[in-house]
Amino acid sequence: MLSIAVVEPGRVEAVDIPIPSPGPYEALVKTEAAYICNATDRKLVAGHFPGIDRDRYPLLLGHESVGVVSEVGAKVRSFTRGDRVIGGLLLKPTSTAYSSGWGGNSEYVIAVDHAAMAADGVADEAHGWVEVAQVMKKVPTDIPVEAAGLLCTWRExxxxxxxxxxxxxxxxxxxxxxxxxxxxxxxxxxxxxxxxxxxxxxxxxxxxxxxxxxxxxxxxxxxxxxxxxxxxxxxxxxxxxxxxxxxxxxxxxxxxxxxxxxxxxxxxxxxxxxxxxxxxxxxxxxxxxQWPTRTAEADAQDPLVEWIRAGSLRYQDFLTAEFPVREAARAMRATEAPDAIKTLLRF
Missing domain, CATH: 3.40.50.720 (NAD(P)-binding Rossmann-like Domain)
Incomplete structure (x- = not known):
């Protein structure tokens, strides 16, 4: 599958890696679109994101993705095939050549079923739980994909x-x-x-x-x-x-x-x-x-969805450019334009 990598600071490329296999509490999500984060992604590309040393490169980029569930693990209860989901990541790259810079700009990502893990008493690292799982959530189908992707920013x-x-x-x-x-x-x-x-x-x-x-x-x-x-x-x-x-x-x-x-x-x-x-x-x-409060971020989704439906919060006011995902390097440069707000990668 296609993934966007920072192969070294200052150089972004589209690379090919294996498709991940979902675990029992995980859903495989086929990415429809992903936004570039003007702060985190640009710092990772430049090579100066706090806590990410140079020996972590090359790494897979992105954390603002939206896509459709294509496969679910045996113990998943919050997601079904065909659901639109935001927040999927690739925290465990399927190629040893890369580490994870959250990896959301990949053709397929993983969404963890936090609710099911919590209900079963296994929401801990020993069972593969991660704190960001709390904001991997289903989005109503009437919300445009462009607005769904922006929920990653808006919820925070x-x-x-x-x-x-x-x-x-x-x-x-x-x-x-x-x-x-x-x-x-x-x-x-x-x-x-x-x-x-x-x-x-x-x-x-x-x-x-x-x-x-x-x-x-x-x-x-x-x-x-x-x-x-x-x-x-x-x-x-x-x-x-x-x-x-x-x-x-x-x-x-x-x-x-x-x-x-x-x-x-x-x-x-x-x-x-x-x-x-x-x-x-x-x-x-x-x-x-400096880091989201995950429970508050998750709770923010429902009121934001109502604002989107009412027309009070419009993706058109924020989206200033979009590119095919294979042109991610050009898209990254576009984020530096004076009038750039949010740049979309279309899969």
Whole structure:
């Protein structure tokens, strides 16, 4: 079968490996489409994802896939043939030539039946369970495949609202208008937050943020941003760093109220973060969300599906390019375009 590999940092190729065989609690999923993750996948391609050393290359790429179940193991109860499923991976590559960079950009992937394993008392590593199994879930057939694939991103962002303690009526500012930042803008509006601002250096991204729910969008370091609290007459409840940057963390501190929050979403590249605490109020919260809270991520799917059905959350607002999977190297380069949001690989 076809799989997308980073054969060495900076080089992406389509490779051929054997089709995996599902275990008793596993379903074999034939991939329909997969999205490139602008953060994780690009860091893996560049060779500087935290915790992934150079000796792990070559590795199989991807973790935002959607496909149809073609075969199920004997003890699977949550999936049947023909179901559309998201979150399938290839954590155990079928070729010893490769390690796993989650391996979701493969023609066939494996979805683990977490519910069945938990019910049978075998949801542990000794029986092949992995924590990400909690978000390998069936998607209703009326949800377009493009929207189903985006649920991999949207569920994580929706869960972030709980981790960051963001509530209706709050005022927030989102730094970064990429897929995550734009998702925060759209969902914050749908969840009833009062005022939403966005910050991005690119005019088109700022325009998109406003179109998706932001009240205002700012260029970094612009007077309108640095004077925001004075102009509004009140500080913000929270600043969201949707980039993962020490500079943004410290830029957000003067903007938040007493006991407000700076919320960091995504993997921070540096092993340390220096916080200039004197720039903020005496009391403030610093939330760092580098890995999904799986139970919250799984619970996010049902409300998101209802938003998709209602037209409140549209894949067309996020999908900016798509490529045949064999052109994954070209697709990866396309993610670097200034106006790129989400790039789809079609199988």
């Amino acid at each position: 962002v929706y869960a972030g609202f709980g981790d960051f303690q963001l509530k209706k009526g709050m005022d927030i500012l989102v730094f970064g208008a990429g897929p995550v930042g734009l998702s925060f803008c759209r969902m914050a509006r749908a969840l009833g937050l009062r005022w939403i601002g966005a910050v991005d250096p690119l005019p088109k991204k700022r325009e998109k943020a406003v179109a998706l729910g932001a009240d205002e969008a700012f260029e970094p370091d612009a007077p309108a941003l640095t004077g925001l609290v004075q102009r509004r007459g009140a500080p913000l409840d929270a600043v969201i760093d949707a980039v993962g940057s020490e500079r943004i963390i410290n830029a957000g501190l003067p903007l938040i109220r007493m006991a407000g929050s700076v919320c960091v979403y995504g993997v921070v590249g540096s092993p340390t973060i220096t916080v200039a605490k004197d720039r903020g109020p005496y009391n403030f919260n610093l939330f760092v969300h």
